[in-house]
Amino acid sequence: MSKQKIIIVGPVYPYRGGNSTYMSYVYDSLSEKFDVKIINYKLLYPSFLFPGTTQFDKSGVMIKKVPSERLINSINPFSWFKTASFIRNENPDLVVFDWWHPFFGPCHFIISSLLKLSKKYRDKIVFITENFISHEGHFIDRVITRFGLSRSDAFVALSDIVNRDIKRTFGNVKVYRSELPIFEYYKLNSLEQSKAKKDLGFSESDKVLLFFGYVRKYKGLDILLHAFKGISEDYPECRLLVAGEFYDNPADYIQIIEKSHIADKVQIINKFIPNEEVYRYYSAADLVVQPYRSATQSGILNVAYGFLKPVVVTRVGGLEEFVDNEKTGIIVGPDSPDEIRKGVKRFFDLNESVDFPSAIRNIVEKNKFRNLQDLFEMILLDSKNGFKVS
Helix, strand or coil, rough: CCEEEEEEEECCCEEHHHHHHHHHHHHHHHHHCCEEEEEEEEEECCCHCCCCCCECCCCCCCCCCCCCEEEEEEECCHHHHHHHHHHHHCCCCEEEECCCCHHHHHHHHHHHHHHHHHHCCCEEEEEEEEECCCCCHHHHHHHHHHHHCCEEEEEEEEEEHHHHHHHHCCCCCCECCCCCCCCCCCCCCCCCHHHHHCCCCCCCCCEEEECCCCCCCHHHHHHHHHHHHHCCCCCCCCCEEEECCEEEHHHHHHHHHHHCCHHHHHECCCCCCCHHHHHHHHHHHHHECCCCCCCCHHHHHHHHHCCCCCCCEEEECCCHHCCCCCCCCECCCCCCCCHHHHHHHHHHHHHHCCCHHHHHHHHHHHHHHHHEEEEHHHHHHHHHHHCCCC
16 A cells, blocks of 8 residues: 655755754654655745855754755745646645745745645645744734735644634634654763863853854843843852854844853853754753743754753743743743843752753653654545544
8 A cells, every 4th residue: 555645845954953953853754654755945045134154054964864855946936836836746645834934925825826726735735833923023924924824724833822823813724733843863972961061161060051042132142141140149150151153243242241241151152053063062051041032932942851951941932831840941931131040040949859851751752743643644634524623
């Protein structure tokens, strides 16, 4: 019996970042049971719109490198027509689009609309919605998002807040729930925390707070820096490690550090962290801090859990859905240095009596991504029945 065929439209290698990593996990999981093909981008973002140094994964170690057809130019409509034609020739049972940013709204709308010209693709188009509205979105983003997702027959939401946004926008539509996987694949080597701290210039007795990932306004590094002056007063042995490429002007953050007189306690690694180096930073950390102003879910959180590292997160978007408060981490109020300071203090107060790693193992076992194959079996079955909403 031949396997059912699923076409996935989304970025994978050679592109870097959380979307590419997630899509690679999706491919690996689904290809065990289905015939899966990924349609990738030959141009993701035009270079003038991308704030980082490169969109491509320059890591020395390729941990997830899945096969794909690089067909889509995000700003060239001719490639959209070519992609729709390619999909039709593949004759899939299901077409799945990965949605994370309204920039891709026109591209996704045209491709899905061209497929919809054939009755064959009625009830065969599904959008995985990592985000609903981009973290730094405006009114126009909502308009483009509604437009870009309008041809979807059903959705896979990766958080409850995205689930609610979809239903608020599209009404009585079929929405399935999944989650980002736990990103354990960065554990390339075993490294004792004391050795990791020493390698990064810390002492074994230092308490290391880690802010990881690219730096943009919505991620709230400035909030953490304002909080850190008080944190270092509470815990003189505390050190802050910032590891990730700055998409904002680093000078704005350096100014906060200098004015707060914490330069001797803050280490900044301003670069994209390649796969083979990620474990060094997480291994050294006592606590991962995510002072975000907005979020849906977070790959950084799932990397932290992969290393069994507790977190401090703000009560924004869907972040708190994935934290068992005072067991796998600490949940605090948003946009407040004082809240971040209290959260860090609460963690260290509890750390001697609460087994955070054990609680994280428990939450990892319940991760909904583990059921992705079963979920897509259900989606394929429901597509034959017109995605009826009960």
